[in-house]
Amino acid sequence: MVKAPCYDKNGLKKGAWSEDEDNKLRTYxxxxxxxxxxxxxxxxxxxxxxKSCRLRWMNYLRPNMKHGNFSKQEDDLVIDLHNKLxxxxxxxxxxxxxxxxxxxxxxxNTHLKKRVQGDQSGSTSLGPDHDHANPKVNxxxxxxxxxxxxxxxxxxxxxxxxxxxPFLPDDDIFVPSCNYLLSPFNFEFNDYFNxxxxxxxxxxxxxxxxxxxxxxxxxNME
DNA sequence: AAATCTACCAACCGCCTGAGA
DNA sequence: ATCTCAGGCGGTTGGTAGATT
Numbered sequence: 235m236v237k238a239p240c241y242d243k244n245g246l247k248k249g250a251w252s253e254d255e256d257n258k259l260r261t262y263x264x265x266x267x268x269x270x271x272x273x274x275x276x277x278x279x280x281x282x283x284x285k286s287c288r289l290r291w292m293n294y295l296r297p298n299m300k301h302g303n304f305s306k307q308e309d310d311l312v313i314d315l316h317n318k319l320x321x322x323x324x325x326x327x328x329x330x331x332x333x334x335x336x337x338x339x340x341x342x343n344t345h346l347k348k349r350v351q352g353d354q355s356g357s358t359s360l361g362p363d364h365d366h367a368n369p370k371v372n373x374x375x376x377x378x379x380x381x382x383x384x385x386x387x388x389x390x391x392x393x394x395x396x397x398x399x400p401f402l403p404d405d406d407i408f409v410p411s412c413n414y415l416l417s418p419f420n421f422e423f424n425d426y427f428n429x430x431x432x433x434x435x436x437x438x439x440x441x442x443x444x445x446x447x448x449x450x451x452x453x454n455m456e
Numbered sequence: 457a458a459a460t461c462t463a464c465c466a467a468c469c470g471c472c473t474g475a476g477a
Numbered sequence: 478a479t480c481t482c483a484g485g486c487g488g489t490t491g492g493t494a495g496a497t498t
Binding site for chain 2: 479480481482483484485486487488489490491492493494495496497498
């Protein structure tokens with residue numbers, strides 16, 4: 235189901251993400267945000283490309299991401315939006331809370347495309363409570379239910395921002411007890427790191443970063 | 457029980473776009 | 478006006494689990 239880990243020519247890891255990598259990336263972004271995807275992996279302590287980190291965050295680690303089966307309402311909304319927008323997965327994803335463009339694309343290619351093709355030669359069988367006139371309403375109903383949360387207006391072009399704006403941590407979010415994660419604003423450590431890494435043309439492993447952190451802590455903390 | 461096939465989906469790759477120099 | 482680069486997007490790949498032979 236997942237790609238086996240391997241390494242590219244720069245020593246950056248590829249393939250499936252480990253739980254440890256997920257935790258490092260999640261923890262870093264929750265604390266400092268994704269201020270620069272290109273540099274973020276180094277500061278977060280993961281041996282991945284910035285692109286890989288961005289993808290992992292956007293598709294899997296972001297808060298409130300749903301995983302698993304799509305509801306009928308979600309399927310209907312994807313079909314409706316695909317009918318209107320075509321393969322604009324990011325725009326479709328902006329209308330589906332908790333679903334990434336990648337997930338929707340996969341859903342379309344593996345299930346919905348066949349269903350739509352089949353429907354063109356027959357009729358659809360939607361649930362009794364399905365709002366045929368407005369599938370968006372179905373999704374909002376299901377997603378928000380009777381909660382007090384106010385959903386964005388799905389017709390609002392800015393609604394996508396509601397789901398993709400920078401994440402602000404709250405008390406419920408898991409944060410490991412590492413007290414010296416790299417901050418882009420921690421210039422003292424940055425200088426220290428650059429000094430320590432000067433003999434390394436390329437940072438080849440996160441072990442190096444963490445060992446440097448350990449050394450830094452030993453040298454600078456009581 | 458073993459081999460093969462199929463469906464699924466996480467992740468990668470390459471291209472495009474927009475911002476800044 | 479042109480170039481560079483980071484971020485984003487959409488198409489594709491490939492590993493795995495489950496189904497089938």
